Amino acid sequence: MKKGLFVCLYGVLFTASVYLYSHVYSRPAVEDAGRLLPAQVKTIEQADGEQTLKKIVQEANRAGTQLTIAGMQHSQGGQTYYPGAVMIDMKPFNNVIDFDPEEKWITVQSGATWDDIQRYINPDGLSVKVMQSQNIFTVGGSLSVNVHGRDIRNEALITTVKSFRLLKPDGTIIRVSREENAEWFPYVIGGYGLFGIILDVTLSLTEDELYQKRTRELDYRDYTRYFGQQVKENEAIKMHLARISVAPSSFLRSMYITDYIKAQNQDMLTSYNELKEERIVALPKLFLGLSRYSEWGKETFWDIQKQYMLQEDGSFESRNNVMRSETDFMDYESGERTEVLQEYFIPIGEFASYIDDMRNLLEKKDEFNLLNITIRYVEKNDQAVLSYAKEDMFALVLLINQGKSKQEVEQSKAVIQEMIDITLNHRGSYYLPYYSFPTKEQLRKAYPLAPAFFKKKQEMDPKKRFTNYFYEEYQQ
Structure with a gap:
């Protein structure tokens, strides 16, 4: 009797351990650049050929498995994976x-x-x-x-x-x-x-073209007028970039802008068209690191950024090299903290009043660690159903340093939802590849066609073969 009970108990434990190993411990753990949504996927499959990809989808249909698709995984809200799904790594499929x-x-x-x-x-x-x-x-x-x-x-x-x-x-x-x-x-x-x-x-x-840089300082209240008169109407300006200060002494007031003007002598292009590689990044990495932890660091980093760009005024760069921005200095490793992005789109005419409202909000949020805001121009485009540019807009990309604990995530969520409300009140929208801080109501206000998008998804993929965190969070 005891022997039979022992065998039975052993069998139960063995079965449970096999189940746990096959369904939990053996599953790969993944996360994206946001590092706030770690998950265990069923498997990670390499996209090593078109036939392989077809077999993966066909097998998923037979087994009833869900699929997700991953590239470099720089989205930050689980758009490339989902718990229990097969994640397809597309990087080898690169010919x-x-x-x-x-x-x-x-x-x-x-x-x-x-x-x-x-x-x-x-x-x-x-x-x-x-x-x-x-x-x-x-x-x-x-x-x-x-x-x-x-x-x-x-x-x-x-x-x-x-x-x-x-x-x-x-x-x-x-x-x-x-x-x-x-x-x-x-x-x-x-x-x-x-x-x-x-x-x-x-x-x-x-x-490919040769551009000459023009960089100048600007008060934020003059930016809309400057862009409309000096940039958009000047066909020689092909690219444009701006940054607004997050340093305490000039918080959301001081800006510098860089225009990339088509050089008059394009014969000089051959002297500049060799593709640049990442250069030594220790110094900017150091000052960005200091800006994470002190007001002095933010002041210093802003001054260094601005002075570097002003010193580059008048220099030349090829189009391809302008589009090869250095990123290594932004690499950040921390067990307790991470860095997330937000991107807000604002009609050009709303810029100054929008910045005033954002400043009034953020100056009260001492715990909110904003590191950088980059500004670009986005022309109206409604070709995609989930279009973010409902009219000609400025895109503001925010880099935020935050903790990963539940309490710290909730603190960030509260501030970001307030920022999104301000954005929506100025007829703006926000970009979707980031963490699921926005509410469903905010999503539908920013993207009125979101219900049609999700309905079409159900029509074209009725078995929900492809999914991710974004879809599961906002589909209803």
């Missing part, structure tokens, strides 16, 4: 498929990075039209969030897409363009990987 320098287009697999493209097309004197301010991201990931960049003469990334091939949730492959299977086009681009796997994409390109 250049076709290239026509005369017609100025290139076809690449979606795991290719913008750096891969730049290295391929730079010898032919060509450049991409739209990408983020860094070139480290995958093309598929950039399409999934419909990025914008510094170029003020091209709109969002969607405008540069000629066509792409899509591996649908049912395992079939279609070509998508504005003319072919067009109903998929505005949902997949800016669709956060919820409608299938982008296999490859054909992008239109432009000429």
Whole structure:
């Protein structure tokens, strides 16, 4: 009797341990750049070929498994993974498929990075039209969030897409363009990987050019007028970047702006078109680190940033190199803290009053550690269903240092929701690739077509084969 009970107990424990190992401990733990949503996925599958990807989707359909799609994972709200799902790592799927320098287009697999493209097309004197301010991201990931960049003469990334091939949730492959299977086009681009796997994409390109930098200081109240009169109306200005101070003595008042003006002598381009690599970043990394922990550090970092850019006034740089911004100095490792991004879009005419309202809010939030605000221009574009640029807007990218404890996350959430309310009150919107701090009501106010987006997702993927944290949080 005792022996039988022992055997039975042993069997139960053995079965439980096998279950725990196979369903919990053996599952890979993943997190994205935000480091606030660690999760255990079922497996991580490498996208080492088109047939492999088809098999992954077909097997998921047989087994009823959910899928997520990951590139460099610089989104910060779990848009690239979900607990228990199979995460597909697209980075190995990175070949250049076709290239026509005369017609100025290139076809690449979606795991290719913008750096891969730049290295391929730079010898032919060509450049991409739209990408983020860094070139480290995958093309598929950039399409999934419909990025914008510094170029003020091209709109969002969607405008540069000629066509792409899509591996649908049912395992079939279609070509998508504005003319072919067009109903998929505005949902997949800016669709956060919820409608299938982008296999490859054909992008239109432009000429590489030589730019001369013009940098000056500015009061925030003069920015709208300056941009309208001095920048937007000057066709020679191709790119634009601004920063507004987060240093206590000039908090959200002082700015510097940099315009990239097409050089009159383009023959000089050959002296500047060698692609630059990351340089020594120890000094800016040091001062950014100091700015995380003291007001003196913020003052010093702001002064160094500003003086460096002012010293660069009049210097030359190729278009491709302008789009190869250095990022290594922003790397941050901490067990207890992380750095998150927010991005808000504000109509140009609302800028000064918006900044006043944000200052009035943030000067009362001593615990809110704001490190940097970069400002770009985004032209109105409604081609994607989840379009963030409802009219011509300034995009403000905020870098925030915060703790990872539950209490600290809740503190950040409260402040960010207040900032979003201010943004919405100024007819603005916010970018979706970040942590799920916004409420569902805020999402629907910023993106009135969100219900139509989620409805189309249900129609095109009725078995919910593709998912992620963003979808699960906001779909209802």
